[in-house]
Amino acid sequence: MKKIIIGDNIVKSFGVEDEQRNVLDGVSVEITEGEFVAVMGPSGSGKSTLMFALSGMDSVNGGKVVFDGMDLTEVGEKELSEIRRTKMGFIFQQPTMLKNLNILDNIILPSMRDNRKNAPKISEKARMLMERVGIGDLEKRDITQVSGGQLQRAGICRALMNNPKIIFGDEPTGALNSKSSEEIMDIFSEINADGTALMLVTHDAKVAARTDRIMFMRDGKIVSELKLPKFDGKDIEVRVDEVTVKMREVGI
Numbered sequence: 001m002k003k004i005i006i007g008d009n010i011v012k013s014f015g016v017e018d019e020q021r022n023v024l025d026g027v028s029v030e031i032t033e034g035e036f037v038a039v040m041g042p043s044g045s046g047k048s049t050l051m052f053a054l055s056g057m058d059s060v061n062g063g064k065v066v067f068d069g070m071d072l073t074e075v076g077e078k079e080l081s082e083i084r085r086t087k088m089g090f091i092f093q094q095p096t097m098l099k100n101l102n103i104l105d106n107i108i109l110p111s112m113r114d115n116r117k118n119a120p121k122i123s124e125k126a127r128m129l130m131e132r133v134g135i136g137d138l139e140k141r142d143i144t145q146v147s148g149g150q151l152q153r154a155g156i157c158r159a160l161m162n163n164p165k166i167i168f169g170d171e172p173t174g175a176l177n178s179k180s181s182e183e184i185m186d187i188f189s190e191i192n193a194d195g196t197a198l199m200l201v202t203h204d205a206k207v208a209a210r211t212d213r214i215m216f217m218r219d220g221k222i223v224s225e226l227k228l229p230k231f232d233g234k235d236i237e238v239r240v241d242e243v244t245v246k247m248r249e250v251g252i
């Protein structure tokens with residue numbers, strides 16, 4: 001299967017001169033097209049930094065990041081932002097949305113920026129996605145008039161607008177109660193079944209247990225991995241137990 005991302009010996013450091021610290025200390029990672037992966041590890045181990053490096057959101061100090069055949073460490077900022085905008089989707093713990101726009105307008109805003117002529121088609125697609133994730137009746141709502149779970153669904157719609165090849169999620173269920181979190185994970189599983197790869201950073205064993213592969217980080221390195229069969233809605237408790245055992249083994 002084709003690799004959508006190849007990270008080769010990535011080094012990322014923060015700090016100045018002799019105070020430099022490697023937050024990513026030679027990380028190599030490959031993600032296959034359509035794969036669903038999670039990254040776990042203690043706070044500060046470098047999970048978000050790895051996500052930022054692999055998505056070209058942040059530069060690296062060493063190594064290579066190849067996305068869909070393109071070396072992200074070689075392309076300019078303009079091209080990089082074009083790649084992110086057209087081929088990647090991003091979901092964070094709290095979706096950043098504009099208060100003066102309703103839910104629908106927030107979802108379509110990034111797609112409308114340079115494609116105003118297609119406004120009706122863009123809105124139609126957004127409505128279809130909103131229907132699909134169960135917020136079809138909320139398009140006119142203000143972002144302050146919906147629940148955290150509903151707002152996150154809107155964030156997912158926004159991330160899906162450009163049919164991304166991969167969705168990066170940094171603690172996407174971190175602010176949700178367990179019911180909403182499960183519903184959001186059901187949506188992620190559906191998106192993945194359609195062929196979109198996903199990479200989620202999470203502290204939650206229940207979230208990670210639904211993925212195909214979990215990478216465990218410590219001190220800027222991937223120290224272990226757990227492969228799981230594709231989640232088919234069954235045996236979640238068994239999967240969570242397996243993840244929990246591994247977390248203990250790795251020392252999380």
Ligand SMILES: Nc1ncnc2c1ncn2[C@@H]1O[C@H](COP(=O)(O)OP(=O)(O)OP(=O)(O)O)[C@@H](O)[C@H]1O
Binds near residue numbers: 015042043046049050
């Ligand atoms: N812009 C920055 N400048 C300096 N240090 C940074 C910067 N971004 C991250 N770090 C440091 O890099 C380390 C890894 O951060 P990162 O956010 O990747 O960890 P994480 O594993 O995602 O943690 P958490 O689970 O708490 O979100 C931390 O020690 C953090 O303080």
